[in-house]
Amino acid sequence: MSKLKTPVGCPCGGPSYETCCGPFIVGAKVPETAEQLMRSRYTAYSLRNEPYLLSTWHESTRPTEKIVRPDEKLQWLGLEVKSALRLRQRKAEAQPNEDFVEFVARLRVDGRGQRLHELSRFLREPGDGGLRWFYVDGEFPE
Structure with missing residues (x-):
């Protein structure tokens, strides 16, 4: 039986997968902020964890x-x-259960470098065991 290989440093830029996004991805913890969720989703994309x-x-x-x-x-x-x-x-007057995170992700597709610049929207709603953040959608700033 093979083990899933996990990176030493966290793909999102954190020092360690085990202390950064790993606990979210394996279900041991729930992201407390929209930014933590966004970072863990980036890591999940890099690990192909659909x-x-x-x-x-x-x-x-x-x-x-x-x-x-x-x-x-x-x-x-x-x-x-x-x-x-x-x-x-800037959105202090916005809903407390809505948040936005702007990021740039660099990637290579078929050997060609690309960048994804997104302004992501997240909502916090009841989920497994309490309130949870969910990715809703994103805009692509020019």
């Missing part, structure tokens, strides 16, 4: 088709969180 991605996607926008294709030549290279705190401060 079940985690789907379980953290809001049911109103969750895709029905496959989102991870094993034959796709895709490599996630790095993550930069641009403005989680600044957006929270």
